[in-house]
Amino acid sequence: MRPFLFLGVRPEDAPADDEYDAMLRCTGLDESTLRRVRLEAAPLGVVDLDAWSGIVVGGGPFCVSDPEDDKSAVQRRVEADLSRLLDAVVPADKPFFGACYGIGTLGRHQGGVVDRAHPEPVGAVTVELTAAGRADPVLGVAPPRFGAFVGHKESLSVLPAHAVLLASSPTAPVQAFRVGRHVYATQFHPELDADGLATRVEAYRFDGYFDPTEAADVVAAARTSGVRTVPPVLRAFVERHLHPRTDSGSGRGVLRDEIGAAQG
Template structure:
């Protein structure tokens, strides 16, 4: 089969490597079948979509809604590279799955309003499939309401007309959407488990996701409910689009 491509942006090796391991685990792919490119370390270069089964974009500390003057040169480069890639992905309706930071990249490309209105502290929340979500093959077999890991400073406030809402939340209305038939994005983290998100909590303790002195509270918050269904979404994507 043609491999899948994982585009990563985490500069810290421990959470970056753990994220890759989690994508491998939940997709069921081997390292040869899921090739990682760390965009914070080097430019993406030319990507021929015909070489790949599909593309994943992982999470990271970048925020699409940050004012331009606050974005680093690396963030500007990464955003430009992914935007150019999405031009072809959207035009061809090529299999694409963006998680957390990935929802910002697709949303920004499609003209969504992204701001801090629906930010969520790092925790576990319950989210709910829409009617379109219940009919979507990636969400088949999931309960209508399921638990998911979240933690983000921005979110989509106004969904673009090109997008179909698949999963909604209470504090954050847009939790998952699809553009066309094959381009997906989630605000929640389908690639996480308790250990993985705990690693990120410690690694990004000074990044403004929670206040000083709230480390233990945040570590406890991701254990408030068991998260058992979201990893299956990644496996369903890999199985559906492997070619």
């Protein structure tokens, strides 16, 4: 099989390594089949799309809506690398899944509006699938409503005109969307559990997501939120592109059975 490519953007080792471990766990892949490249460490270079089954982009402290003069050289280079990658990915309809930072990157690239109108504090939210989301072969493995962890200063306030809205939350109108048949992005973190959230809270305590003196309260609220795991949308994304099946139907099947304990 061709491996998947995971592109990380976190400069801090602890949350970067924890995120990669979570991606391995949630995709069901191992280090040989989900290969990591840390974009903040070095330029991406040319990606041969035919060498990969798909591409996953993780989250991080960068915001595409930051004023250009406030962006570091690394952030500007990462954004340029991802923009060039999407120039190839989207026309080819190459399997792509962007989480959190990935939704801003894909949304802006495709002509949507990414701004600070709908931030969500670090913690749990209720995500609700649209009719298109319930019918989608990736998002459709989730229940119509489920809990997930978020934490972002920016979000997509206007969807690209050609994109399909898959999920929303009460505080952010765009929680997931799709372009074409195989290019996905989510605002919520499909890989994140309470332990991972605690790692990120410690790493980004002074980055403006919350009052630093309230870090312990943020973690405690996450642990008592009832969100133990997110439905296996990453596993569905991987399995769809490892073992292609028809795109009709809701995407519910054997993966749908994995959700009960997590949501009960």
